[in-house]
Amino acid sequence: MDSDPSARRAPGAGTRRPRRAWAASLLAFGVGIALTIALLGAQLHRARLQRAQQLDALADGEIGALREQLRSYDLALRALQAGFLAREVDFTGFDRLYRTLNLRKRLPGLQAVVYSVPRPGADGIHYPTLYVAPLDGNERVLGLDVRTQPANLVALEQSRDTDRPVLSAPFRLVQDPPGHAPDGLLLRLPAYSPGDVPTTLEARRARFVGSLAMSFRISRLTQDAFRPEWRRALHLRVTDVDATPNALVFDSSPGHAPAGDAWHQTHTIAFAGRHWRVEMHDALDGHFDVRESLPLLIAGIAGSVLFALWIAALAGARQRALEVGEAMSRRYRESEERFRVVNELLPALVLLVREEDGSVMYANQAARIRLGENVDGAQIEALFEDAHRRAEVMQAEDPGWDGVEAMLRSTNGDRFWASVSMSRVRINGRWKRLVVASDISQQRQLTELLSYQASHDALTELFNRREFERHVERTLAHSGSGTTRYALLYVDLDQFKLINDTSGHAAGDQLLSQLAQVMREQLRSGDVLARLGGDEFGVLACDVQDEAAARLVAERLRQHIDGYTFVWEQSSYGITASIGGVLLDPSSSLKELFAQADSACYMAKEAGRNRVHFFSTGDNAMAQRRTEMEWAHRLRWALESQRFRLYFQEVHPLASLAGGTRIELLLRLLDEDDRIVPPGAFIPAAERYGLMPNIDRWVVETALANIDRLHPEGRGLSMVAINLSGATIEDESFVERILELITRYDIDPRRLCFEITETLAVRNLAQVSRFMGQLRKAGCRISLDDFGVGMSSFGYLKNLPVDMIKIDGSFVQDLASDPMSHAIVRAVTDIGHQRGMQVVAEWVDSDAIIRALTEIGVDHAQGFALHRPEPAQLHYSDQT
Numbered sequence: 001m002d003s004d005p006s007a008r009r010a011p012g013a014g015t016r017r018p019r020r021a022w023a024a025s026l027l028a029f030g031v032g033i034a035l036t037i038a039l040l041g042a043q044l045h046r047a048r049l050q051r052a053q054q055l056d057a058l059a060d061g062e063i064g065a066l067r068e069q070l071r072s073y074d075l076a077l078r079a080l081q082a083g084f085l086a087r088e089v090d091f092t093g094f095d096r097l098y099r100t101l102n103l104r105k106r107l108p109g110l111q112a113v114v115y116s117v118p119r120p121g122a123d124g125i126h127y128p129t130l131y132v133a134p135l136d137g138n139e140r141v142l143g144l145d146v147r148t149q150p151a152n153l154v155a156l157e158q159s160r161d162t163d164r165p166v167l168s169a170p171f172r173l174v175q176d177p178p179g180h181a182p183d184g185l186l187l188r189l190p191a192y193s194p195g196d197v198p199t200t201l202e203a204r205r206a207r208f209v210g211s212l213a214m215s216f217r218i219s220r221l222t223q224d225a226f227r228p229e230w231r232r233a234l235h236l237r238v239t240d241v242d243a244t245p246n247a248l249v250f251d252s253s254p255g256h257a258p259a260g261d262a263w264h265q266t267h268t269i270a271f272a273g274r275h276w277r278v279e280m281h282d283a284l285d286g287h288f289d290v291r292e293s294l295p296l297l298i299a300g301i302a303g304s305v306l307f308a309l310w311i312a313a314l315a316g317a318r319q320r321a322l323e324v325g326e327a328m329s330r331r332y333r334e335s336e337e338r339f340r341v342v343n344e345l346l347p348a349l350v351l352l353v354r355e356e357d358g359s360v361m362y363a364n365q366a367a368r369i370r371l372g373e374n375v376d377g378a379q380i381e382a383l384f385e386d387a388h389r390r391a392e393v394m395q396a397e398d399p400g401w402d403g404v405e406a407m408l409r410s411t412n413g414d415r416f417w418a419s420v421s422m423s424r425v426r427i428n429g430r431w432k433r434l435v436v437a438s439d440i441s442q443q444r445q446l447t448e449l450l451s452y453q454a455s456h457d458a459l460t461e462l463f464n465r466r467e468f469e470r471h472v473e474r475t476l477a478h479s480g481s482g483t484t485r486y487a488l489l490y491v492d493l494d495q496f497k498l499i500n501d502t503s504g505h506a507a508g509d510q511l512l513s514q515l516a517q518v519m520r521e522q523l524r525s526g527d528v529l530a531r532l533g534g535d536e537f538g539v540l541a542c543d544v545q546d547e548a549a550a551r552l553v554a555e556r557l558r559q560h561i562d563g564y565t566f567v568w569e570q571s572s573y574g575i576t577a578s579i580g581g582v583l584l585d586p587s588s589s590l591k592e593l594f595a596q597a598d599s600a601c602y603m604a605k606e607a608g609r610n611r612v613h614f615f616s617t618g619d620n621a622m623a624q625r626r627t628e629m630e631w632a633h634r635l636r637w638a639l640e641s642q643r644f645r646l647y648f649q650e651v652h653p654l655a656s657l658a659g660g661t662r663i664e665l666l667l668r669l670l671d672e673d674d675r676i677v678p679p680g681a682f683i684p685a686a687e688r689y690g691l692m693p694n695i696d697r698w699v700v701e702t703a704l705a706n707i708d709r710l711h712p713e714g715r716g717l718s719m720v721a722i723n724l725s726g727a728t729i730e731d732e733s734f735v736e737r738i739l740e741l742i743t744r745y746d747i748d749p750r751r752l753c754f755e756i757t758e759t760l761a762v763r764n765l766a767q768v769s770r771f772m773g774q775l776r777k778a779g780c781r782i783s784l785d786d787f788g789v790g791m792s793s794f795g796y797l798k799n800l801p802v803d804m805i806k807i808d809g810s811f812v813q814d815l816a817s818d819p820m821s822h823a824i825v826r827a828v829t830d831i832g833h834q835r836g837m838q839v840v841a842e843w844v845d846s847d848a849i850i851r852a853l854t855e856i857g858v859d860h861a862q863g864f865a866l867h868r869p870e871p872a873q874l875h876y877s878d879q880t
Helices: 005-086 091-101 150-162 201-207 218-225 228-233 290-305 309-345 365-371 387-395 441-455 465-479 496-503 505-522 547-562 590-606 620-640 683-688 692-705 733-744 758-763 765-778 794-799 809-813 819-834 847-856
Strands: 110-116 119-121 124-126 129-133 184-192 208-217 234-240 247-251 264-271 274-282 349-354 360-363 401-409 415-427 430-439 487-494 528-533 536-541 565-568 571-574 576-583 612-614 644-653 661-670 717-723 752-757 781-787 804-807 838-841
Touching: 005 091, 005 184, 005 208, 005 218, 005 228, 005 234, 005 264, 005 274, 005 441, 091 129, 150 184, 150 201, 150 208, 184 201, 184 218, 201 208, 208 218, 218 234, 218 247, 349 365, 360 365, 415 441, 441 465, 465 528, 465 536, 465 590, 487 547, 487 590, 496 505, 496 565, 496 571, 505 528, 505 536, 505 547, 505 565, 536 547, 547 576, 547 612, 576 590, 590 612, 620 661, 620 683, 620 692, 644 692, 661 692, 683 692, 692 717, 692 733, 717 781, 733 765, 752 765, 765 781, 804 809, 804 819, 809 819, 809 847, 819 838, 819 847
Parallel strands: 576 612, 661 717, 717 752, 752 781, 781 804, 804 838
Antiparallel strands: 110 129, 110 208, 119 124, 184 208, 234 247, 234 274, 264 274, 349 360, 349 430, 401 415, 415 430, 487 536, 487 576, 528 536, 565 571, 644 661
């Protein structure tokens, strides 16, 4: 029973074909699903790359805007500092600077501008806030001590020592209520006394007069820079990395934890001594809308089910490719539009230049306003006024300009100064030049004005002393290389004080202004005229061959000043001037030349005024004047450096008198080599230059503060005699100072005796009598020193409240050998006793003189025969 083979294979073949078809369909379905999954992954990857490119552009814009904000604060604070360097600034000047710079409008995030000054206190230096602008809303800052805010104090001290802007660590502003977030910042710069910018730490601390600061909030600063369109796409975190531990100072999305694998960028901004880490994350954490993938997924599944997967897939792929390309193009256009929007809002001038032909292909709104609406397409070289800059702008492969100051010219012909930065950038595979400029015309004008004010006298508009000294120094540096000689003239008006006292300071100012013009007209083109201060002028005469030529210049000035009549209201005045001159010597220093010219002017006044005198090294009077001037400088140094020393000499009784030891204080000077200098060497210079009041004050304050340490007997010391000069007695406040010290140190006033010379007493009888009377009323004793040397009548003794008289040593020395001296000493002793005074003899240097004085009845004696002067054992560095 055979069967048909074909009939047996048919069922198997039929099942294999469906199986093959099923297998093929499964394979096709698997390939389709795999292809669909691959396409979905590629689409997701492209979307991520596109978003990353968008976020990169936004991040760069955010960092640039934040840096520009900080730079604006820095420039504004530097402008304020320049105002303090030009002159002393009071509150009115501070407020004027604030309004002139228009800080509130230029810096929207500004909270306040403050000025703090150092004030010593028992526990150290305090820094109270003296000026605040604006005051409205910042009243609590006025008077605030910076020392109470540690972060603020650290910024103040760092800026003071470095002359650099210093940003404080974040802290809570005093304007904020308790519990407010510490989001305040202070940008500080030091204020120095007017003059050149100090370059050393010692100079900065010495000339430090206060601290300028701008307070602002981190949140406001960042929000002003962080545009709304950026905030929707970026999550911004700012961390102060200098804080310990690092402090998060701003978070645009508090509480949001960014995903670790999402797009992010980190930048470090270094500004004013602090470092901020700026972290930017994708605000969406890399998530995308799943609905964008549904068409591809459905198409992939449908194509896999159908056998037309390949055709459908190819067609769908092409369609999808077109859609993806269109989406990418749309996103690129949106990114470019955002870039243009950001640049349009920038206050700086932004230009993008083609490198092939140097034409401007893009200009933001600020550039179009300042450079002209038709700046697009203009040649970049044509915008620079300086030919050297025009050559540099396109020829250099990479100019590397960063803040270069240049004069720009708009397409309308307007010119202005700008700070220009330029760099090469690659866009779409082509090199371009990116130019960013800021208009600094107002800042430059302000700088030039401050520079002029710093070098010129406000009244006469002549050079001031500092600028004149610079001219002389430059002339000295170059005068040794040529044959041309120069002369320094020192002009001092005679009797200028009389006009000030009789007609007022307004008349004096007018006279100085008019005389400045008179002198200008008489000088040659190369001569330099300056006001040195008060009624003193300086002239640097150029191209003079010898002293005779220089004297002609000086005489012409003197004659025209002498011939000028000054009229003020109903009065007229004749004016004269004394002029001192010196030929410039390259081997001399600036200080020596001015001292020589001053000495020559002094000699002209001594010789009768209204004359010219030139310095000569062989002039004896000039040499004495120079010696006294040198002593004057040494004495000022001695007072500042505690170089004076007190000695004492005992005054011994010649009869059996009650009371303890008596001494007279003697003054000595310890020179630079620690040698003792007697008073005869320096007292004349001290009297001539008005230094005796300061020296007398030092002697009295030191003696009274150490009265029980002046002599080995300590509290047993009966009397201390102190000499006073005429200039000291003319100071009516000095008696009050003596009485104050007596009370402070609880001194019995009867232990003090003040000695005044006879010649001084007779010359100023009324004033000396009043001075003596005040001290005697307090219980002090008064002695008339050098009695007899003035050859005055004894009659004035009854008008002077004197306790003792001291016979001049010139009579005492010749007592044993000269009958006339013996008669004078006896007469003085008798008259003194009749007036109830004690009599003291000085310069006693032999036993014979002691016996003669005892016979006459003199009460006390002082001299080498009795006691040689000894130093008082004091710790001078402890005196105040």
